[in-house]
Amino acid sequence: MNGLLGQIFQLREGIKSKRVSSYDRSGGNADYVRIAAGETIDIADIAGAGIIKHIWITLSSEDAFMRRNAIIRMYWDGEEHPSVEAPLGDFFGQGWGEEYSFTSLPLAAAPLKGKALNCYFPMPFNNGARISIENQSDIDIRAFFYYVDYEEHLSIPVSMGRFHAWWNREATTSVHPPEGEMEWVGRNQTDANNYLFAEIEGKGHFVGINYYVDSPGPMWYGEGDDMWMIDGEGWPGSLHGTGTEDFFNTAWCPNELYAHPYFGCARVPDKLGWMGRTHVYRFLLEDPIYFDKSLRASIEHGHDNNLALDICTVSYWYQTEPHKIFPPLPVRASRANMPEISIKDVHTWRHEWRKAMGGSGTLWGNEKG
Known part of the structure; x- marks a missing residue:
């Protein structure tokens, strides 16, 4: 059977479902991290082999242009130079630092009014994966929420x-x-x-x-x-x-x-x-x-x-x-x-x-x- 649900019934061996998220480690409800002005943080640093299946992000900042001022980067298999580098909003389907709804199969900006950024592109790796967010603004991201959902595999085929x-x-x-x-x-x-x-x-x-x-x-x-x-x-x-x-x-x-x-x-x-x-x-x-x-x-x-x-x-x-x-990547002023x-x-x-x-x-x- 082909199609999006064609293999949903297939049982698989050697795969574990994993997630990295911003949940409050104390058990409270402060389920976010703060990213200070000029700071870069890793939101995922995964060892071994696997496939990232879904990323969800939302944020709050006094900087109305943060979707262009924040930069997302992704690194596979211990590489030095990123395989993904883009302003956060542009990557997920929002231009000009704006917030608006966007619907597609691999990417979406979902309610409330496009504040929920989603990516369903599968991202395989065989020797580690790292996702970072850099805040190039002069203003803090006071609350950055995220999920990175992935599968843990024993190994990934060379053909991926x-x-x-x-x-x-x-x-x-x-x-x-x-x-x-x-x-x-x-x-x-x-x-x-x-x-x-x-x-x-x-x-x-x-x-x-x-x-x-x-x-x-x-x-x-x-x-x-x-x-x-x-x-x-x-x-x-x-x-x-x-x-x-x-x-x-x-x-x-x-x-x-x-x-x-x-x-x-x-x-x-x-x-x-x-x-x-x-x-x-x-x-x-x-x-x-x-x-x-x-x-x-x-x-x-x-x-x-x-x-x-x-x-x-x-x-x-x-x-x-x-x-x-x-x-x-062009400097912040050149992205205005x-x-x-x-x-x-x-x-x-x-x-x-x-x-x-x-x-x-x-x-x-x-x-x-």
Whole structure:
């Protein structure tokens, strides 16, 4: 029997269920730890072999941006460099340091109002596992609650890849001014100027991405083709997409909330058009991207990379070790949000347009130059 419950009845030998949690060791109800400003703590340090099956986290802090200021890292088999490194909220499916509900099969931000962070990606290890939280804020996390549920095994098969996740960010540049999909109809035959969301060395398979885009203008932020260069191949690669919404399994420039176990739109802007913050996601659980030596995965920011956007991503994959060491995580100040575009900003654009059109008091705003 196949499917999520296909083997639930199968009895297994040599496996023990274990948990590491923040429960009050005195038997009281203070079931949390405090993480001081600038402090790093291990929430799990597990010996031997096993598979982490579930992580649950919630926290309380006076820092409203703690989901971007706190960093989660994971280490397998005694490695020096983390296989997972990302801001806490971004990893679990919340961008921009915000709190909002998010639903998918491997990750979720659950009630109350997205405060409960859950991960169901299985994470095998053969010689120890360590999960740390670093508070890079100037303010304490006054209460940090967590579960790390795992299976203890005698050993893990060599064929089990190690779980990885990498956060990246780029304020993209319009490669061919003037900016905008309507003004530029060039032909892009390279991935050189794309937004890069994975650059992996080793054997493995790519299983998902959270994509957070902040658009300073009202026009559609997409039309970006996804491009996958497997094992060092050149353009156009083994997999070449047809547009941002197509890769994320939607269509026709959507701007509505939608939650499927494998893909969806977890946050959409409530402004003019697509102006503001959009969070889309896709998990390739039925159709992973396999590679034997390397994977370079990217997406255009607008057709032919002609849009200025603020893009952050967390990519998720499994691979052999050792992995390519991640670039240094941007410092806290470099992870801050871009300023929000306001109604006054839009009016200023209109004012400048009116001046360019001669300044007549009868100009409505859609006259052609």
